[in-house]
Amino acid sequence: MKKSFRLVGLDCANCAAKMERAIAKLPGVEKVTVSFMTTKMTIEAADDKMDEIVKEATAIVNKYEPDVEVKRA
Amino acid sequence: MSSQKKQLIRILAAAVFFIAGFVTNRFSQTAAWIVFLVSLLIGGADVFISAVRNIFKGQVFDENFLMSIAAVGAFIIGECPEGAAVMLFYQVGELFQDYAVDKSRKSVSELMDIRPDFANVKHGEKIEKSDPYDVQVGDIIVIKPGERVPLDAVIVSGSTALDTSSLTGESLPAEKGAGDEILSGSINLSGLIEAKVTKEFGQSTVSKILDLVENAADNKARSESFITRFARYYTPAVVVAALLLAFIPPIFTGFADFSKWVYRALAFLVTSCPCALVISVPISFFGGIGASSKNGVLIKGSNHLEDLAKAKTVVFDKTGTLTKGVFKVSRIVPNNCSESELLETAAYAESNSTHPISVSVTKAYGKEIDKRRITDCEEKAGHGVTVTLDGKKCAAGNLKLMRSLGVRADESVSGTAVHVSRDGDYLGYIVIEDEIKPDAKSAIEKLKALGIKKTVMLTGDSKTIAEKVAKQIGIDEFHAELLPADKVEITEKIIKAEKKNEKLVFIGDGINDAPVLALSDIGIAMGGVGSDAAIEASDIVIMTDEPSKLSTAMRISEKTLRIVRENIYFALFVKFAVLLLVAFGILHMWAAVFADVGVSVIAILNAMRILGYKE
Numbered sequence: 001m002k003k004s005f006r007l008v009g010l011d012c013a014n015c016a017a018k019m020e021r022a023i024a025k026l027p028g029v030e031k032v033t034v035s036f037m038t039t040k041m042t043i044e045a046a047d048d049k050m051d052e053i054v055k056e057a058t059a060i061v062n063k064y065e066p067d068v069e070v071k072r073a
Numbered sequence: 074m075s076s077q078k079k080q081l082i083r084i085l086a087a088a089v090f091f092i093a094g095f096v097t098n099r100f101s102q103t104a105a106w107i108v109f110l111v112s113l114l115i116g117g118a119d120v121f122i123s124a125v126r127n128i129f130k131g132q133v134f135d136e137n138f139l140m141s142i143a144a145v146g147a148f149i150i151g152e153c154p155e156g157a158a159v160m161l162f163y164q165v166g167e168l169f170q171d172y173a174v175d176k177s178r179k180s181v182s183e184l185m186d187i188r189p190d191f192a193n194v195k196h197g198e199k200i201e202k203s204d205p206y207d208v209q210v211g212d213i214i215v216i217k218p219g220e221r222v223p224l225d226a227v228i229v230s231g232s233t234a235l236d237t238s239s240l241t242g243e244s245l246p247a248e249k250g251a252g253d254e255i256l257s258g259s260i261n262l263s264g265l266i267e268a269k270v271t272k273e274f275g276q277s278t279v280s281k282i283l284d285l286v287e288n289a290a291d292n293k294a295r296s297e298s299f300i301t302r303f304a305r306y307y308t309p310a311v312v313v314a315a316l317l318l319a320f321i322p323p324i325f326t327g328f329a330d331f332s333k334w335v336y337r338a339l340a341f342l343v344t345s346c347p348c349a350l351v352i353s354v355p356i357s358f359f360g361g362i363g364a365s366s367k368n369g370v371l372i373k374g375s376n377h378l379e380d381l382a383k384a385k386t387v388v389f390d391k392t393g394t395l396t397k398g399v400f401k402v403s404r405i406v407p408n409n410c411s412e413s414e415l416l417e418t419a420a421y422a423e424s425n426s427t428h429p430i431s432v433s434v435t436k437a438y439g440k441e442i443d444k445r446r447i448t449d450c451e452e453k454a455g456h457g458v459t460v461t462l463d464g465k466k467c468a469a470g471n472l473k474l475m476r477s478l479g480v481r482a483d484e485s486v487s488g489t490a491v492h493v494s495r496d497g498d499y500l501g502y503i504v505i506e507d508e509i510k511p512d513a514k515s516a517i518e519k520l521k522a523l524g525i526k527k528t529v530m531l532t533g534d535s536k537t538i539a540e541k542v543a544k545q546i547g548i549d550e551f552h553a554e555l556l557p558a559d560k561v562e563i564t565e566k567i568i569k570a571e572k573k574n575e576k577l578v579f580i581g582d583g584i585n586d587a588p589v590l591a592l593s594d595i596g597i598a599m600g601g602v603g604s605d606a607a608i609e610a611s612d613i614v615i616m617t618d619e620p621s622k623l624s625t626a627m628r629i630s631e632k633t634l635r636i637v638r639e640n641i642y643f644a645l646f647v648k649f650a651v652l653l654l655v656a657f658g659i660l661h662m663w664a665a666v667f668a669d670v671g672v673s674v675i676a677i678l679n680a681m682r683i684l685g686y687k688e
Contacts, residue, residue, distance in 0.1 A: 009076075011171055013352040014136070017301040035290035036352070037178060037359040042291050063130050066123070 001050055005041045007034070007061060008069040015064040022060045028053055041070070077171060084164050087116030091157050098154075109153040113144055117160040134308045136346040143342040147662060150332040150339075158663035159343055166670020170348070173677040177356060180684060181363035187239045187258040187279055192223035195267065205257075205274040212270045216261045224257050225277045226268035233264035240278065241616040242369025258282065281608065285371050289362050290355075292374025296637055297354045304347035311652070315341035318656060333658070340655040340662040344648060344669050353640035353676035360683040361633030368687070369616040370626040377612040380595050381630035385575040387525050387623070388564060390589075391532035391542060393582030394599055394620060395516075396507040400429050400489075402437035403508075408483070408501035415501045419493045422460045422469035425450050430505050431458070434469075434491060437503075457491070468494045475499070487537040506538075512621040514546040519624035523631075529567065531560050531589075557585050564589050580615075580623060582607070597623065633683055640676040647672045 010016060016036040023032045023041075028049035034041045041061070045053045058070045090112035098105035114121075117140075124137040132138075140163055147156030192205045193215040200215055205223040208214065213229065216222055222235070232250035237243055237259040246262055249255055255268060258279035274280060319338035323331045358375035365372050372378050392398045407415040420438030423431035424447065435442065449461040456477065457470010468478055469491050475482035480494040486502055493500040517528055530551040532539050539553035552563050568577050579586075579593035582600055590596030590610040598607035600618040608614055615622045651668045654660035660668075 011174065012136075012348060013355065014301075014304055014346070014348050017304065017351055021301075033291040033293065035355070037181075037355050038287065038290045039178075040287070040290065042288075063127075063132070066126060 001047045002042060002044045003050065003054065003072075005043075005054075006071045007039045007041055007065075008071055009067050010034075010036065010039045010065060012065060018064050019061050022064075023057045026053055026056055026060075032057070077168065077175075080164070080168055080171075083115060083118070084161065084168065087112045087157075087161050087164070090115060091154075091161055094154060094157065106153050109157040110148065112157040113148070113160050116157070116164050117141065117144060120160065120163070134312060134345075136308075136348070139308075139312065139342045139345050143339040143662070146335065146339040146342075150335055152336060152662075155336075155662050159666050162663050162666040163343070163670065166666065166674070170352075170670060170673045170677070173674050174352070174356070177360065177677055177681050180681065181359055187221070188283060189221040189223035189257060189279065193217070193220075205277075208270055208274065210270050210273060214268055214270055216255075216266050216268065218261055218263055218265065220261050222255050222257050222259050222261060222268075223277075223279075224270045224274055225272040226255055226257075226270045228253050228255060228266050228268045231264050231266035233266050234262045236260040236262050240282065240369070242367060242622075243617055282366075282371060285373055285608070285614070286362065286366055289372060289374050290359065292376045294354070294358055294375035294379040294637075296379065296634075296641070297358065297375060300350055300354045300641065304351050307347045307350070308345050311341055311345035314652070315339070315345075336662070337655055337658060340660070340665045341652060343662060343666045344651050344655070346669065349644045349669065349673035349676060350641070350648070352673055353644055353680065354637055356677055357633055357637045357640060357680040357683065360636075360680045361629055364633075364683045364686040365626055365629045367684075368622070368625050368629070370622055370629075371614040371616065372626070373612050373614075377595055378630050378633055380576050381578070381613070381627055382634045383574060383576045384578045384595060384627065385525060386527045386529065386567060386571065387520055387578045387580065388529045388531060388567065388589075388593070389548070389620070390560075390579075390581030390586050391530050391534065391539065392507060393618075394580055395513045395530065395546060395548075396509050396542065397618075398582070399508060400433040400505050401508045402433055402503055403506040404504040406483075406486075406501050406504070408499050410500050415493055416503065418462065418467055418495060418500060419469045419491055419503055421447055421462050422458050422467050422493070423491070425460075426452055426458055430489065430491065433505055434503060462495075465496050467496075488535070488541070489538070507534075509542060509545060510618070510620060512619050516619070516621035516624060517547045519621060520627070523624055523627050529563075531555055531563060533557075557588070560586065560589050561592060564592055568592070568594070578623070580620065582618075629683070629686055632686060636680055636683055640679055643679075644672050644676060 013036045016034045020032055020034040023029060028045050031044040043053060043057060061068055061070055090108055094105050094109040094112060097108045120137045121141050124141040127135045127137060144156045144160045147159060189205055191202050192208045193200050194203045194208055195213040195215055208224055214226060228249055228251050230251055234246035235249050235255060236246050240256055240258050257277040315338040318341060319335050323334050358378060361378050362372050389395050405412045405416055416438050420435045421442060423434045424442045447460050447462050451459050456474040457468060459468045468474055472482055472484060472492060475492050475494060478494060480497060480499050482492045482499050483502060489505045490502040492502045528548050530543050530548045532553050533555050534553060536553040539551045543551040564579060571577060576594040578595045578597060579589050580597040580599060587606050587610040590598060596611040597613045597615060598611035599615045647668055651660060651665050655665050
């Protein structure tokens with residue numbers, strides 16, 4: 001399953017790279033991209049683990065940029 | 074109030090205190106110290122807060138933290154104006170950078186802003202404005218001049234000129250009338266039209282394009298991964314270098330000038346942020362993808378844009394790519410009669426047939442067919458047609474037909490030909506050819522000029538036809554009489570023969586060649602809005618049916634990569650120059666900050682140059 005999110009207020013290119021790296025390490029994540037230019041995060045993961053992963057990914061995003069709002073796209 | 078505005082007001086306030094600090098300094102140094110501190114606190118409040126918050130979250134080497142250390146450190150060693158200046162300039166730079174990034178995000182999304190806002194749906198005599206998502210297949214929509222076509226549809230009444238430039242990059246308007254297909258995303262320029270919806274919004278051209286472009290950023294280029302990997306090591310390395318700079322030289326001088334070295338070390342910290350480097354690459358690719366969609370070429374990822382510049386071999390599918398895929402009469406060779414007599418006889422004989430070849434003959438004849446002149450029409454599958462025209466027995470078809478009728482036809486003709494006979498006499502033949510696209514030859518020439526080493530054409534047609542086309546447009550190599558499976562095999566062979574770092578482009582119209590599209594280093598589908606399978610299997614979609622768009626895309630790719638390289642080298646050069654100048658005490662801390670953020674802004678502006686690219 002593939003889900004996309006908009007990271008509203010993402011304004012640090014290096015943070016986007018850090019987020020991507022950290023989320024990729026979560027167990028169950030098949031592929032993740034955080035695009036600084038389109039402010040979009042796409043996560044691919046198994047259906048049953050998706051909710052858990054999204055929760056953890058949101059926490060990671062806010063760890064690097066606390067002001068970013070993660071929205072379903 | 075927008076956050077950028079708030080930030081600007083904060084910076085202005087900090088700047089006022091900063092200037093006040095210098096004035097106060099004339100009367101009392103302690104008072105000045107306090108005024109500078111106020112400037113620092115106002116200017117850097119958010120930086121300090123983020124720094125503290127991030128430490129608790131376990132992030133060392135965070136940019137906010139390093140910037141705070143630098144500013145506070147400057148205060149501690151008594152360089153109060155410097156400390157306040159560092160923060161002030163850092164914030165000014167960040168503001169500029171935010172603004173530039175916003176601007177570039179906007180200009181690219183405006184470029185791709187083809188999403189229609191509404192559809193005028195006709196219910197009986199009433200017209201209702203609806204969300205395109207709610208419109209059903211079969212609904213009648215009304216499109217007024219100036220409006221965007223909301224869904225793919227077929228015109229039922231009215232005629233107009235359509236601006237399809239946002240889909241195809243073609244600036245000439247297309248004339249459309251009843252029965253013509255119209256694509257969502259194009260703009261109605263002149264007349265009011267009513268059209269029947271053929272696809273739901275989610276399946277419409279506009280949705281497909283938006284999807285494709287939106288997802289392009291997910292396929293990152295290698296140079297982007299390189300630079301983010303570099304950034305991972307860059308910050309810790311600079312921090313370690315700063316520590317060494319603070320403590321190693323003073324050991325030799327007995328710590329007499331310790332504060333001088335600490336100052337230089339702190340200046341190192343302010344250049345440790347890798348943002349300028351990290352931002353410069355994706356923003357360039359983003360611009361390149363935007364520029365190509367403006368020119369009617371959709372690129373499904375930065376990696377493909379990067380690969381395109383390394384293309385050395387281009388393999389073309391013939392029919393539909395280099396040729397129009399439509400048959401046309403190319404030569405009329407009469408035998409003991411006039412050209413017009415031959416064409417007329419052939420046209421009358423073929424007038425009842427719907428075979429593409431027959432259609433092309435009647436089209437070339439161009440005059441109305443008087444059906445009363447013909448009787449006893451008979452079509453023989455795989456041979457041709459026999460008919461009685463003005464009381465004479467006529468036949469039009471291939472050599473087999475002529476032989477079966479005992480007519481001595483010219484057996485030396487190559488390619489597809491219609492032979493004609495009347496009452497057993499041979500009247501001559503008409504050669505039918507798939508027309509070569511007008512830009513096919515120039516497309517090949519342009520590719521050669523761009524450094525393509527080899528062009529190859531694959532086709533299922535006969536060798537004679539293939540050879541002729543290849544010669545006419547200047548293709549290096551061709552393979553004819555191929556089955557779809559053979560195309561895969563040949564492409565595999567060519568890929569194997571390639572050198573490392575050289576890429577193979579395959580370009581086809583997407584019919585029957587999805588496996589080859591998927592197999593090639595870069596698969597390009599042409600005129601691709603129609604075929605889902607082709608869009609799915611390809612890396613790049615050319616929206617028009619012009620093969621010359623490939624060279625447009627290649628030039629954009631080269632230009633993008635040049636900007637990427639410029640940005641990387643420029644950012645690295647400035648970073649190292651600043652570090653060097655700081656280490657020798659030539660550059661002040663505030664100047665270092667300015668140089669650092671200035672690089673990001675310049676890199677962004679440089680990347681935006683590509684957006685103006687136009688053929």
